[in-house]
Amino acid sequence: MNPEVEARASDLRRTRVPFVHARVVRAERPTSAKPGDQAVVLPDGTIEGFVGGVCAEATVRAQSLSLLDSGETLLLRIFPEDAAGPAPDTEPGALTVVNPCLSGGTLEIFLEPVIPAPSLAVVGESPIAAALTDLAPRVGLALVGGDDDPTAVVVASHGRDEELALTQALDAGVPYVGLVASRKRGPAVIEALEATDRHRIHTPAGLDIGARTPEEIALSILAEIVATRRAQVTPPAPVEHHHHHCHE
Numbered sequence: 001m002n003p004e005v006e007a008r009a010s011d012l013r014r015t016r017v018p019f020v021h022a023r024v025v026r027a028e029r030p031t032s033a034k035p036g037d038q039a040v041v042l043p044d045g046t047i048e049g050f051v052g053g054v055c056a057e058a059t060v061r062a063q064s065l066s067l068l069d070s071g072e073t074l075l076l077r078i079f080p081e082d083a084a085g086p087a088p089d090t091e092p093g094a095l096t097v098v099n100p101c102l103s104g105g106t107l108e109i110f111l112e113p114v115i116p117a118p119s120l121a122v123v124g125e126s127p128i129a130a131a132l133t134d135l136a137p138r139v140g141l142a143l144v145g146g147d148d149d150p151t152a153v154v155v156a157s158h159g160r161d162e163e164l165a166l167t168q169a170l171d172a173g174v175p176y177v178g179l180v181a182s183r184k185r186g187p188a189v190i191e192a193l194e195a196t197d198r199h200r201i202h203t204p205a206g207l208d209i210g211a212r213t214p215e216e217i218a219l220s221i222l223a224e225i226v227a228t229r230r231a232q233v234t235p236p237a238p239v240e241h242h243h244h245h246c247h248e
Contacts (some may be wrong), residue, residue, distance in 0.1 A: 028105025124157030
């Protein structure tokens with residue numbers, strides 16, 4: 001129906017950028033949109049494609065951004081102000097909005113969030129690395145190679161090629177970078193790195209739950225990854241607080 005938007009959507013999937021796929025399913029005349037029109041809505045609110053004029057876009061943008069948090073699909077009905085009055089929403093997954101700015105007829109737009117599964121790259125052959133590889137899929141983390149742009153990288157290699165793996169993960173902007181090392185050795189490894197943001201590496205990796213066995217340590221690391229990730233996908237703070245995030 002819309003090759004440009006379809007191509008953009010598959011591109012976003014490949015590069016693991018979350019987005020909302022919006023498709024017009026019904027458009028009463030006179031509207032500028034027609035059934036089959038599509039757009040993608042990016043996390044910053046940018047809309048690429050066409051699902052109605054500027055008025056419809058404002059509503060689509062607002063609803064899409066909330067769906068990126070919830071992960072649920074939504075059938076959005078937008079009525080002009082002078083419509084006979086929309087029927088109240090009885091079915092779940094549908095929302096009716098009256099948009100006074102909308103000229104023309106009612107629009108129905110299906111909004112589908114596409115959110116990539118979080119992924120983990122484990123570097124090393126240690127027992128902790130093996131336990132991480134075993135447990136990660138059970139908490140919804142896909143296992144990937146380090147060059148796949150993962151959500152998290154954990155270096156558990158007992159000292160082999162640590163500096164390189166950590167530096168690459170930082171350079172790639174991986175949200176969670178963890179180093180499995182003793183309380184003494186970890187900070188020493190980090191101080192030796194060149195990267196300016198080396199202090200965002202978690203070491204010893206994992207929440208302090210008194211873990212002893214490789215499985216317990218893996219559990220504590222996965223818990224820390226989940227905590228870090230959930231903190232990042234919460235709704236954005238009001239603008240004046242943004243400067244706090246730099247120091248976290």
